[in-house]
Amino acid sequence: xxxxxxxxxxxxxYTGTPGMEVELSDDTTLGELLQEVGRRVGDKLPVWMWDSxxxxxxxxxxxxxxxxxVRDLAHPLHDGSQVSLAVSxxxx
Amino acid sequence: xxxxxxxxxxxKLKQAKVFIAGAGGxxxxxxxxxxxxxxxxxxxxxxxxxxxxxxxxxxxxWDKDIARGKAESAGEKLQQMNSDIKIEVIAEDxxxxxxxxxxxxxxxxxxxxxxxxxxxxxNKAALKRNIPLFHGSVYGMDGMASTIIPGETACLRCMxxxxxxxxxxPVVGVTPGIIGCIQATEVIKHIVGIGELLRxxxxxxxGLSTKFRELTVKKDPHCQxxxxx
Numbered sequence: 001x002x003x004x005x006x007x008x009x010x011x012x013x014y015t016g017t018p019g020m021e022v023e024l025s026d027d028t029t030l031g032e033l034l035q036e037v038g039r040r041v042g043d044k045l046p047v048w049m050w051d052s053x054x055x056x057x058x059x060x061x062x063x064x065x066x067x068x069x070v071r072d073l074a075h076p077l078h079d080g081s082q083v084s085l086a087v088s089x090x091x092x
Numbered sequence: 093x094x095x096x097x098x099x100x101x102x103x104k105l106k107q108a109k110v111f112i113a114g115a116g117g118x119x120x121x122x123x124x125x126x127x128x129x130x131x132x133x134x135x136x137x138x139x140x141x142x143x144x145x146x147x148x149x150x151x152x153x154w155d156k157d158i159a160r161g162k163a164e165s166a167g168e169k170l171q172q173m174n175s176d177i178k179i180e181v182i183a184e185d186x187x188x189x190x191x192x193x194x195x196x197x198x199x200x201x202x203x204x205x206x207x208x209x210x211x212x213x214x215n216k217a218a219l220k221r222n223i224p225l226f227h228g229s230v231y232g233m234d235g236m237a238s239t240i241i242p243g244e245t246a247c248l249r250c251m252x253x254x255x256x257x258x259x260x261x262p263v264v265g266v267t268p269g270i271i272g273c274i275q276a277t278e279v280i281k282h283i284v285g286i287g288e289l290l291r292x293x294x295x296x297x298x299g300l301s302t303k304f305r306e307l308t309v310k311k312d313p314h315c316q317x318x319x320x321x
Contacts, residue, residue, distance in 0.1 A: 003218065004144040008296055008305070010256070018301075048257050060254035068308040069251075069294075084307065086296065088252035089229035089236055091261040092118040092206040 001026050002077035005037055008086035011049065011061070015023060015041045024077070031073030033083060049087065062086045096216045096286035106177075108283045109133040111195050113186055113214055115166040115205030116140070117263055118228050120152040121277070122204055123273030127170045127177060129280055134170065135180040137194055140160040143309045145222065151264035186210050202275060203248075208255030212317070215240070215248035215304060219318055224282055227251075228275040233264050233299030235271035238309065239278045239290040242318070246292055246309045249317035267299055 006019040018092070021081055034057055042050040051058055063070055064084040077083070101214045108131050112123055115138035126134055142153040150162075157165040167181035186194060186205075191213050195201060201218050205211050205224060211227070218225035218240060225240040227248055240247050249259065281287040294307045313319055 002273050008298070009236075010231060014230070037236070046257075058254065060252070060256065062252070062306050062307075067306065069246075069310045071310075071312065084305075086236075086307075088208065088254075088256050088258050089231040089234065089261075090206065090208055091230040092114055092116055092204050092228065 001028070001077070001081075003028075003033055003077055004080075004081065004082045005033075006084040008084060009089060010083045010087050011045075014031060014045050014049065016044065017041075026079075028077050029073060030063065030070060030083070031077040031078055034063070034073070037083075037085070057085070060087060062088070094191050094275075097284055101284040101286070104284050105130045105280065106132040109198045109288040110135070110200055110202060110279060112136045112204055113200035113210065114138055114206065115150075115152060115162040115181075116146065116204065116206055117149040117200075117230065117265070117268030118242060118272045119166070120150050120154040120274065121205035121269045122202055122228075122276045123166060123170055124152065124173065125276035126172045126271060126279060127179070129276070130174065130282070131279075133178045133180065133198075135182065135196070135198055136163060136170075137182045137184060137186055138166065139183050139185045149263055149268050151265075151269070186213060188213055192220065195221060195223075198223070199228065200224045200279065202279060203229075204272070204275075206261075208252070209256060211248060212255070215317055218242055219247060224276050226275045226282075228268075228271045230263055230271055232262050232269045233267050235267050235297040235299070237271050237274045237278070237290060237297075238294045239282070241289070241291055245293065246311045247315060247318040250315045251309045253293060253312070253315075256283060261263075264299065267297075270297060270299070
């Protein structure tokens with residue numbers, strides 16, 4: 001199945017791309033998708049976003065599936081799912 | 093002329109008392125539009141001093157205000173914009189010890205801060221007082237806004253469980269202008285009682301591609317700030 005990944009705000013600044021398309025097996029979970037994303041762009045991300053040791057995004061990364069916030073990494077994905085990553089912004 | 097607004101809506105604005113945390117980029121546009129809208133009482137808190145680097149976006153402060161307290165500078169301009177309303181300025185740090193006193197009897201809190209630790213304090217105060225919190229934040233040409241209604245929506249901590257690291261951030265001046273106007277719109281709608289607020293909706297602005305995206309946020313039952321509500 002194909003999942004569209006979008007990077008918002010500062011995530012986009014670091015990855016250098018607005019997003020990517022990821023091809024995965026049909027029963028992939030959100031957590032597995034995020035690990036694949038991290039594998040592809042983790043080396044571009046700062047330590048407060050990507051934990052390279054544990055191969056996981058930090059809790060401060062906001063994850064949305066089809067524009068809805070999801071915290072459960074076991075959340076199942078489907079062909080055409082849209083996964084977005086963003087972080088909180090500090091400026092004002 | 094406009095359904096739901098009119099004289100009654102204007103009177104509601106006149107009776108309103110709002111707390112704006114910050115008189116910087118966001119605070120400038122928010123307070124300007126609330127002042128000219130006729131919000132009766134505006135309390136602004138900011139302990140900073142105007143610097144040259146602020147002037148690209150903090151439109152309440154001008155060349156002549158460099159080295160002046162932001163609260164005082166803001167108060168002067170806002171009162172000149174609308175002499176019929178009450179502007180109260182406080183040049184103090186917002187801390188855990190004083191925030192409830194600073195908020196006082198204001199009926200809502202506007203987040204125009206430049207750091208997350210203080211934003212979390214605003215969040216806790218809103219939850220404690222059971223009053224809305226109007227969140228906005230910016231970075232470069234990106235921004236976000238959402239409206240938090242205690243007991244009903246995700247709170248700020250639900251949305252953002254961890255703060256970003258403290259760092260100097262770039263801001264293109266128009267960005268807090270846009271996000272601040274969205275926050276001011278939310279405040280006006282709430283006071284007057286019209287339209288739909290950004291309840292459990294995180295509005296994400298990308299100025300480079302000129303796109304808004306709406307994301308749905310959810311209450312976190314394990315939230316350290318509101319999880320038990």
